[in-house]
Each structure stands twice: as structure tokens, then as C-alpha cells.
Amino acid sequence: MKHRTKKVISYIVTLLVIAAATLWVCSKFVHLGDVEFTDNAQVKQQIVPVNSRVQGYIKEIRFNEYEPVKKGDTLMIIDDADMRLRVAQARADYQNAQAGFRVWHTLTKVPKCLQSVPSEAPSVSRRNAITIGAKY
Known part of the structure; x- marks a missing residue:
């Protein structure tokens, strides 16, 4: 290849890389149309944490996310095997x-x-025990 052809190819490749980088940067930071984009989003609904009184694995969930619930609704069923x-x-x-x-x-x-020992049962005193022992 000639030196001029190599130079043209290198310019084209460089322009393609610059164009791809420009498109990538624009897609990340420039949003056209009605699309709202932010890195700092906040939810404007009341979210309440749900705590259970017992431990266990969840067997069934009976609500959808962001669906309003009322007091007394069954939200989830806990597996009762444990x-x-x-x-x-x-x-x-x-x-x-x-x-x-x-x-x-x-x-x-x-x-x-x-259980019922009569109170008049004969008792052996020490002195009598010694005398009995001496006879033998």
C-alpha cells in the first residue's frame, strides 16, 4: 500500500473512534424528548416497612409492588413448617x-x-446396744 492510502485509512479509523465516543457520551448525558432522567430519584409515595412477629420463610406474597393496601389485608403467608x-x-x-x-x-x-411406724416401738439405746454386742 502506498503511504497516502495508509494515511487515509488511519484518518477514517480515528474519525470512527471519535464518532463512537461522541455518541456514547451523548447517550449517557444528553436526553432528548419527554424522558426524565436523574441520578437522584425519590419516590413520592408513602412506603411503610412491614415487620413480622414470627420468623420464617415467605411461602406466598399476596400483593403487588406499589399497590395500596388496607389495614387487615393479608400481605404474605409465612411457611409454618419451622x-x-x-x-x-x-x-x-x-x-x-x-x-x-x-x-x-x-x-x-x-x-x-x-409409712406408719407405731410410736411405741421399742428403741434400742446405746447402752443396750453395747450390752447386746457384748453377749456375743
Whole structure:
């Protein structure tokens, strides 16, 4: 290729790069027509955070974003598998405690023959015990 042809090709490539850069800059910063554009947007609706009293995964959402809701509306359904598991565990713990109490009560129960000892039962004094021991 001739030197002149190389020079023309390099000018064309340079102009294409400059034109592409100019179009990119204009598309980012210049907006024509009725399009509103801002980097600092604010929502002009009342948004209220929703907190739940229980933990769990959301099973179903019953509203659409930015849809007005009323007091008492069901917004979402929480998966109750964890709660059912906790209730079953609490019931099992309760039954285990009841069984443990029954076992304890059975083991610590005083037999009826030992419950009523007559007050006139003979008592062995120390002196009598020593004398009894001395006979043998």
C-alpha cells in the first residue's frame, strides 16, 4: 500500500473512534424528548416497612409492588413448617418431662409398711446396744 492510502485509512479509523465516543457520551448525558432522567430519584409515595412477629420463610406474597393496601389485608403467608416442628419438639419435651416426673415419683414413693411406724416401738439405746454386742 502506498503511504497516502495508509494515511487515509488511519484518518477514517480515528474519525470512527471519535464518532463512537461522541455518541456514547451523548447517550449517557444528553436526553432528548419527554424522558426524565436523574441520578437522584425519590419516590413520592408513602412506603411503610412491614415487620413480622414470627420468623420464617415467605411461602406466598399476596400483593403487588406499589399497590395500596388496607389495614387487615393479608400481605404474605409465612411457611409454618419451622413452627410446626418447634411445637412438636415442645410437646415431646413436655411428655418427656411428665414421664421423668412419674418415674421420679414412683422411685421416691415410701412403701406403705414404712409409712406408719407405731410410736411405741421399742428403741434400742446405746447402752443396750453395747450390752447386746457384748453377749456375743
